[in-house]
Amino acid sequence: MSNRRSRQSSSAPRISDNQMIDLVSKLRQILPEIGQRRRSDKASASKVLQETCNYIRNLNREVDNLSERLSQLLESVDEDSPEAAVIRSLLM
């Protein structure tokens, strides 16, 4: 599967969009805080970093689960069927 990053034309699910925007804004907010010496800022930076790691691990797990389901479905498709031709045209 291609790992190229490109904006999709269809609108994304609202929850995913909100999570993404929230997380990216948090990441941006961390950068100046890392250089500061204030204790509370370091504590909040640690929490945001932990949340980021957990979120990425969850995304990786979801990709693995969906890939497994996709593999099972692909195995059940007849190679000579027109659906297989459609899938090949999508993936090639």
Add this chain to the structure above:
Amino acid sequence: MEETLATPDATRRSLSPSCSATVKSRAAGFERRTKRRLSETNASVREDREEAEEEEDEVKEKIEALQRIIPGGAALGVDALFEETAGYILSLQCQIKTIKVLTSFLQRIDQEDMKFGG
């Protein structure tokens, strides 16, 4: 106490042994009190430093964990690591959407096959 310690003018000109002892005793007390205050100050500074170092270590540990789960993250500095993290999250979300579209397409085929008895 102070009035008792006050010395007449006649005695001030020459330091008697008892007066000298009194001066030494007061100096010793002052040194003890000063040392105690300095010791307390040093302890407070040490506690603050240890706490700050502990929090810095925690943040550093989290950054290292993030470097481990981001592809190629071990070689990145903090700024580049965060940009790569945001990009990686977007990439994973696109992968999830793509796989969901393919999965729903294949499931629809299965349902149609059942419907037509194929």
